[in-house]
Amino acid sequence: MRVLLVGAGGVGSAIARIAARRPFFEAMVVADYDRGRAEAAVAAVGDDRFTAERVDANDRAAVGELLTRHGCDVLLNATDPRFVMPLFEAARGAGANYVDMAMSLSHPHPERPHEECGVKLGDDQFAQADDWEKAGALALVGMGVEPGLSDVFARHAADELFDTIEEIGVRDGANLTVDGYDFAPSFSIWTTIEECLNPPVVHEAGRGWFTTAPFSEPEVFDFPEGIGPVECVNVEHEEVLLIPRWIDAGRVTFKYGLGTEFIETLRTLHLLGLDRTEPVTVPGPDGPVAVSPRDVVAACLPDPATLGERMHGKTCAGTWVRGTKDGAPREVYLYHVVDNQWSMAEYGSQAVVWQTAINPVVALELLATSAWTGSGVLGPEAFPARPFLDLLTEYGSPWGMREQ
């Protein structure tokens, strides 16, 4: 297998470090808009299977040329979701397979944004599913930790743990703190705003997909391994769009353990219009300039990828499932916890970034070894779960299950 990894930010760099320990691929080309970042990611692994390139992820022709020139058979997208469609289409154009960790962006319903879906996450990708299937090519979408491992957990529950499923609820929570900062998100604030202020989507059997107001259905979820109870709210997330395509469940939700303070911060940013991406005009040193308020918010906060050394605590991704097995009610939480102290010591990557990065590497290895095969636009739950969960454990990062 020859991989083109696009994006050498926090997640892309961690992917390189994790993959470097595995023998399943021949080459990994690390490409970024900033050549220096790509070179740093390659230098950090000290493995001559890796090379650095510069590329503009928006430039389909340039991406296609890179795939061809390096003879890559798969493109792994580690950029932000704005670049999903150009990279997805560039891979298809060059005849390569494609893996990403977030799906094409949604657009709210123009009149009833908090009741009905408009363009859903992934719709633009699924619209091209026939092309991929006809070509016998695979686009594996949403293959990070959430979406990704959370979808694998749902598949595992459906296959081995339940006869009928009433509800699948992905639940994400952490107890991470950052020394020296009163407020320092552990993940990109730009993406977090996008996720949390878009109308959350819910799926119900018989009703299909629908949306609610942001921060709906708050609940306190008790996370394992000492993280404890965290306030969670509905957030727009890919799992809700993926799981119902392959798994029967009465209801599918995603709730993010943002905590009360973070929720209030996001509400305030929205109230003041500081979440907006459309530019506003402000005085600059050489006259008025146009800037996106959301970019200014991001510029005022520390870069989460640089905070690993100052971070403490654990992050938990998981899937809570309620249903029946052998006629009796059952409720389980399948989860994966990463301790920042461990991921920093072992890989030099902070926990949230590392937890996202390990899953596409495991998936690539399953594809390289043909443990996973398929064509079309497929989510992680379209594949058998057991090989993935076993290989994750073999990577040294076991998952857990709590009967509730």
Place this chain on the structure above:
Amino acid sequence: MRVLLVGAGGVGSAIARIAARRPFFEAMVVADYDRGRAEAAVAAVGDDRFTAERVDANDRAAVGELLTRHGCDVLLNATDPRFVMPLFEAARGAGANYVDMAMSLSHPHPERPHEECGVKLGDDQFAQADDWEKAGALALVGMGVEPGLSDVFARHAADELFDTIEEIGVRDGANLTVDGYDFAPSFSIWTTIEECLNPPVVHEAGRGWFTTAPFSEPEVFDFPEGIGPVECVNVEHEEVLLIPRWIDAGRVTFKYGLGTEFIETLRTLHLLGLDRTEPVTVPGPDGPVAVSPRDVVAACLPDPATLGERMHGKTCAGTWVRGTKDGAPREVYLYHVVDNQWSMAEYGSQAVVWQTAINPVVALELLATSAWTGSGVLGPEAFPARPFLDLLTEYGSPWGMREQ
């Protein structure tokens, strides 16, 4: 009396409208950095005692020349506090008296900003008090509503209502809302951030002036005339620097009824570093640009001066006093309420701006008629309160008193 009014913004324009109904002065020259604003303020009153001029408030020589050319005996400063010192010194240089509504700016203590005062509000002005006194000239400082009328209330309480005073607490609150906006401050957000995030100052007999952390000593104060309970916190304000110079009181505070939501909003802006004035670098259409986060916050919100027509509710300024009279404990709140609907109908000015503007006009009339006389740098509480309060009532804007 011949008046040079510098500043034709919201407050300056309202001063012109209020003064135009009174016969006590011969001429009022309205000067602004933007000649168009000065001309609009003059055109709105249709009174040939008014003329418009252009002036840079920072240019002492130009201001002095205007005072001399128009034979003005008093300069009324209606600009923002950055221009206090040049206008104060220009008036002294030209031999004119001087009135303002905010005092020279403070600078926090370099090491212990939340415990000790650095340069206090008004310090730069009081440092020149001897010059004014020797010249027999008067600088009446802090003569708006707060500071201003609030100081007059303190004088009235000390003279007529109390034998001993334990505490004087200026308390400001409102129930103003703006149609069509979930969040729309009724006063400049730039200035509000400056006031609210500077360390608040408190005075105690025996201890003198000291500072606290922002938003300290929260209390819910019940405002009159239907405004009701509002959460108030300590804010840096001139009254705390003025009142103890002329009135004996155990403790003097200023608390602003920002309300819980507004306080949390300011806390969040501070937590995220969005209150900063130092520039951050963000992507612009033609490459990276440097912008001040606080300017971006202001650009995201509507201009409060344009909101009068959409505003509803009342604003209350007042002074709460606790002490003894004839051996018995007493507690009163002296207050002045303006209903936005009334000020818009009667003067075309929104309530907060109009309430600030009426007080310096009343003071000028008292100086013109020699009901108030004095020399040096003096606060409103250095003069008898009764003539002021009676003339305010005669202007059609009565004050009230609540025994608690």
